[in-house]
Amino acid sequence: MFQNRAEALALALPAAIFAAVVFLLPVAILLSEGFRSDGAWTLAAYTDFFSQTLNRTVFFRTFRLGLEVTAVSAIIGYAAAFAIVNLPPKGKGRMIGLVTLPLMISPVARTYAWIVILGRTGIVNEAITGLGLSAEPLRLLFTETAVFIGLLQLFLPLMILSLISALENMPKDAIPAARVLGANWFQVFRKVILPLTREGLVVGGTLVFTGSLTAYITPAILGGSKVLMLETLMYQQVSVANNFVSASVIAFILIVMSFAANILLKRLATARNRR
Amino acid sequence: MKKALIASVALVALFPLGAAAQERTLTISVYAFAQDDYKTIVYDPFEAKCGCKLVVETGNSVERLAKMEANKANPVVDLAAVSMADGLAASRAGLIDKIDTSKLENFSRLYDVAKDPNGDGMSVGYTFYATSIAYRSDKMKIESWADLLKPEYVGHVAFPNVTTNQGPPALYMLGLALGKDTPDLKAPIEALGEKKDEIVTFYEKSSQLVQLMQQEEIWAAPIGRFSWAGFTKLDLPVAWATPKEGQTGGMNVLVMTKGSKNQDLALQFMDFWLSTDVQTKLAEKLIDSPANKEVKVSDKVANNITYGEDTAKNLKLIPSAAALDNRNGWLKEWNEKVGQ
Numbered sequence: 001m002f003q004n005r006a007e008a009l010a011l012a013l014p015a016a017i018f019a020a021v022v023f024l025l026p027v028a029i030l031l032s033e034g035f036r037s038d039g040a041w042t043l044a045a046y047t048d049f050f051s052q053t054l055n056r057t058v059f060f061r062t063f064r065l066g067l068e069v070t071a072v073s074a075i076i077g078y079a080a081a082f083a084i085v086n087l088p089p090k091g092k093g094r095m096i097g098l099v100t101l102p103l104m105i106s107p108v109a110r111t112y113a114w115i116v117i118l119g120r121t122g123i124v125n126e127a128i129t130g131l132g133l134s135a136e137p138l139r140l141l142f143t144e145t146a147v148f149i150g151l152l153q154l155f156l157p158l159m160i161l162s163l164i165s166a167l168e169n170m171p172k173d174a175i176p177a178a179r180v181l182g183a184n185w186f187q188v189f190r191k192v193i194l195p196l197t198r199e200g201l202v203v204g205g206t207l208v209f210t211g212s213l214t215a216y217i218t219p220a221i222l223g224g225s226k227v228l229m230l231e232t233l234m235y236q237q238v239s240v241a242n243n244f245v246s247a248s249v250i251a252f253i254l255i256v257m258s259f260a261a262n263i264l265l266k267r268l269a270t271a272r273n274r275r
Numbered sequence: 276m277k278k279a280l281i282a283s284v285a286l287v288a289l290f291p292l293g294a295a296a297q298e299r300t301l302t303i304s305v306y307a308f309a310q311d312d313y314k315t316i317v318y319d320p321f322e323a324k325c326g327c328k329l330v331v332e333t334g335n336s337v338e339r340l341a342k343m344e345a346n347k348a349n350p351v352v353d354l355a356a357v358s359m360a361d362g363l364a365a366s367r368a369g370l371i372d373k374i375d376t377s378k379l380e381n382f383s384r385l386y387d388v389a390k391d392p393n394g395d396g397m398s399v400g401y402t403f404y405a406t407s408i409a410y411r412s413d414k415m416k417i418e419s420w421a422d423l424l425k426p427e428y429v430g431h432v433a434f435p436n437v438t439t440n441q442g443p444p445a446l447y448m449l450g451l452a453l454g455k456d457t458p459d460l461k462a463p464i465e466a467l468g469e470k471k472d473e474i475v476t477f478y479e480k481s482s483q484l485v486q487l488m489q490q491e492e493i494w495a496a497p498i499g500r501f502s503w504a505g506f507t508k509l510d511l512p513v514a515w516a517t518p519k520e521g522q523t524g525g526m527n528v529l530v531m532t533k534g535s536k537n538q539d540l541a542l543q544f545m546d547f548w549l550s551t552d553v554q555t556k557l558a559e560k561l562i563d564s565p566a567n568k569e570v571k572v573s574d575k576v577a578n579n580i581t582y583g584e585d586t587a588k589n590l591k592l593i594p595s596a597a598a599l600d601n602r603n604g605w606l607k608e609w610n611e612k613v614g615q
Contacts, residue, residue, distance in 0.1 A: 054610040112486075119490040141492060142476040225436045225477045228614060240438040241606060242337045 031255075034248035049249045055233070062230040063257065065144065066212040069151045073159040073208050074201060076152075078193075081163035096164065099157050107154060111221045114150050115141060118222075142224050150218040155211045159204035166200020167193075198269035205265050210258040230254055299327040301540045304343070304355040306527075307333035309562045316556045321547050327540060336361045343370050343532065350532045354541040358440065360602075362398040362528040363595035371397050371530040378542045381549040381567060386587045389526065389566035393595050398528035401548055402563035405524040405581040405590055406444045408516035409488070409506050410495035417516040420445075421452035423495060424466060429473045431494035433484060436477040437464070437609040444523035445497035446605075447593050451520045458597040460605055468612030477613065488513065499524070500581045504561055507579070524581065524590045526566075558582070 034045045049055050084095045102110060116122055118140040125137040140146055170193070178192045194201070219229040228236075234250040237243045305313070310333060322329050332339070336357045343352055347370060357365065365371045373396045376382045382390065382399070389400030410417050415428050423432050435441035446463040447456065455462035467474070475493050478484060485505040487493045498506075506513045529548065531541050547553060554567040564581035565572075572582065581587075 052610075054614050115486065116490065119487075119492050121491050139475075220479070221483075225438075225479060225614065226471070236438055239335060239337055241603070242341060 030248055031252050033245055034252055045245050045249050049246060054228075058228045058230055058233050059253065061144070061227070062213060065148060065151065065229070066209050066257075066261075068148060069155060069212045070159075070205050070209045073152055073156045074205060076156060077159035077163050077204060078189075080160050081167050082193075084160070084164055085167045096161070099160050102153065103157050107215075107217045108221075110153065111150055111218050114146065114153075114222055118146050118149070141222065142226050144223070144227050146222040147219050147227050147229070150222045151212045151215060154215060154218055155208040158207040158211065162200045162204030162207065163197060164200075166197035166203075170196045202262075202265045202269050206258075206262045209261045209265075213254055213257055299325075299537070299540060300330055301325075301327055301354070301537050301544055302330040302332065302352050303541075303544065304332045304334075304339045304352040306336070306356060309560075312557075312560050312562055316560070316562075317548055317553055320553075321544055324547070325540060325543060329544075340365060340370075344368060347534075350534050352532050353535040353537045354532065354544060355530050356401065356527055357530060359392045359398070359400070359526045359528055359592070360595040360598040362530050363393045363395070364599055365530055366393065366395055366397040367599070370533055372533045372535075372538070373397055374399055374531055374545070375542065379546045379549065381546055381551070384551060384567045384569050385549065386566055386568050386584060388587055388590070388592075392526050392528055398530045399545065399549070400526045400528050400566045401554075402557075402566055403524060403526035403581060403587065403590065404564055405500045405522045405586060406441050406448075406497060407500075407518065407522040408495055409484075409498050409503065409513055410516055411488075412512045412514040414494045417495065418519055419452045420448040420497075420518050420520055422518075423449070423497075424470055428495065429470050430475070432474050433476050433478045433487060433493045433496040434467060434474055435481075435497055436479050437605050437613075439479055439481075440525055441481070441497055441499050443593055443598060443602075443605060444525060448497075448518070448520055448523045448591065451591070452518070458593075458601050459608070460601070461608060464605070464608045464612050471613050485509065500564065500579075501561075504579045521589060521591050522586075524592060526592065527563075 035041055035043065037044050050059075080099070084092055084099070087095060118124055120137040120139075120141075122140075124140060128134050129137055174192050174196060175188055178188045183191065214231055216231045216235065219227060220232050220235070223229065223232070225232070225236075230250050230253065234247045234254075237247040237250065310331070318329050318331065332342075332352060334342075339352075339355060340357065340361055343350070343355065343365065346352070347368075355365070355371075362371075376390075376396075376399070379399070385400065386403075389403065392398060392400050408417050408420070408423065414431070416422070422428060423434070435445050437443060437446065443460065446460045446467070449463035449466065450456040450460055453462050453466060471477075475487070478496065481498055481502040482505075484493070484496050484498060484502070488496075488506060488511065489509055500515075503515065529545050531538060531545070535541060549567055551567050551569045554563075554565040555570045555572065557563045558565045558570055558572050558580055559576055561576065561579050568584060568587075572580070577583070581590075
């Protein structure tokens with residue numbers, strides 16, 4: 001489109017400078033805090049961080065919950081996206097509208113609704129005691145289960161939307177062709193749908209996983225300090241302990257985890273493709 | 276023509292005065308709390324009175340202190356409202372100056388506990404609050420802080436996190452009740468750790484508690500008196516406990532930045548804030564319990580704040596030095612025993 005690269009670069013320059021000055025530079029300064037001690041470069045803050053049992057517990061919990069939310073949202077997401085794609089246009093529009101609706105409501109409001117729903121006198125517990133599944137209301141709030149449910153609801157729409165667009169780009173005859181050739185539904189999914197929609201899965205998976213890693217409000221309200229996650233721990237380090245080094249360590253870990261997830265998912269997708 | 280001339284001469288004569296007054300600016304650093312009311316009750320009237328400009332910086336006390344420390348060589352803030360322990364922290368860090376209380380007309384009107392909370396002459400208390408237990412009087416009976424850990428109650432208790440302002444005082448009282456009140460709070464943290472799975476939550480925001488109480492998720496929680504009003508509006512029998520070990524609480528203080536060029540204005544502002552009139556208005560709006568003993572409020576107001584000489588005298592406050600010296604230790608102990 002451009003005669004020479006210089007022109008293109010010149011056009012990109014203002015945006016690049018802006019991003020560098022207000023984003024990259026401050027982030028770099030913030031993150032470098034974690035590698036410096038008394039003017040020297042060191043990994044001491046990191047070894048220190050991982051030497052504490054609490055930090056390790058929180059790290060693995062955050063990682064595990066992120067994986068669980070991503071996996072479950074992929075499973076539910078495929079089913080929902082497949083159903084929506086096969087609806088007539090009018091119904092499809094409505095369903096996509098319904099899926100996007102929660103994204104327009106503040107996460108604070110959504111999370112507070114879960115406090116009511118999951119509470120001792122909430123509908124979940126009333127159903128459980130009403131059906132005689134348990135004599136006493138179950139403790140759901142302020143548990144990992146509550147955080148899991150909250151995160152899943154928060155990020156599932158992103159997965160569904162990514163998968164819908166991936167499924168829509170799939171050749172329409174692919175599934176019938178596979179069926180005609182004798183593949184059962186499981187084989188159709190594994191050998192046809194999954195490879196053809198991998199990009200959508202990668203995008204959705206990255207959004208959901210990084211979202212779960214970095215969400216603050218949901219774990220703070222539904223888990224509280226009984227279910228500390230890396231982000232709630234980071235908040236504690238900054239606003240209570242005034243320990244910016246430790247917070248910068250956590251921030252770095254979160255960034256690395258996000259990038260790693262993206263790279264790993266992309267690798268998985270291309271590996272499957274090559275086969 | 277003559278009138279116009281006089282008017283213009285008068286205007287010209289007034290102008291430098293106006294400009295001079297405009298140049299004086301007092302910068303204060305306060306909690307980001309009830310700022311609309313503070314503006315009408317404290318800030319605007321003071322600006323009108325001193326003919327100066329008031330710049331208000333807000334934030335939680337950790338970040339405000341960090342900012343003061345960063346600007347130590349060239350202070351921006353002239354006066355700050357912080358917790359009692361943070362007042363001592365600022366003093367130890369050499370960030371604040373002694374307060375010349377002889378210049379404070381309202382100093383003699385303060386409760387004794389507020390006159391020099393840290394015993395170093397560096398701060399003056401402007402408000403204090405009691406911390407006790409709000410509980411469902413139809414479900415339980417609270418006579419001691421240790422009752423919270425009774426097996427029949429503990430599954431219905433929300434306890435403040437150690438990172439909140441209410442956490443350490445509540446732990447301190449629990450320690451007193453357990454008969455082990457060392458400043459490291461080891462015993463109460465350990466006792467809490469043993470019951471951590473049963474306790475509903477270790478709350479960080481007291482605003483959440485009213486909803487939890489309404490949903491019957493909890494029956495009891497140690498709270499500061501300033502969040503009590505919300506519970507009285509519930510359609511449930513909620514009572515304020517008077518445990519045999521007593522009530523605890525906290526105090527907020529005013530401090531003056533070292534090297535500030537506006538110390539005279541800062542003192543004037545401090546005096547204004549501590550005046551009976553301003554303290555009464557702040558109390559009537561249920562914003563701050565008065566540190567000025569001449570403040571008189573209705574029973575209804577008194578019921579919602581921390582009020583009266585007896586209350587003030589009997590609060591068992593954690594000494595600031597103990598809080599500062601042990602803060603990191605508390606967090607470490609808590610994270611080991613309760614946090615995971």
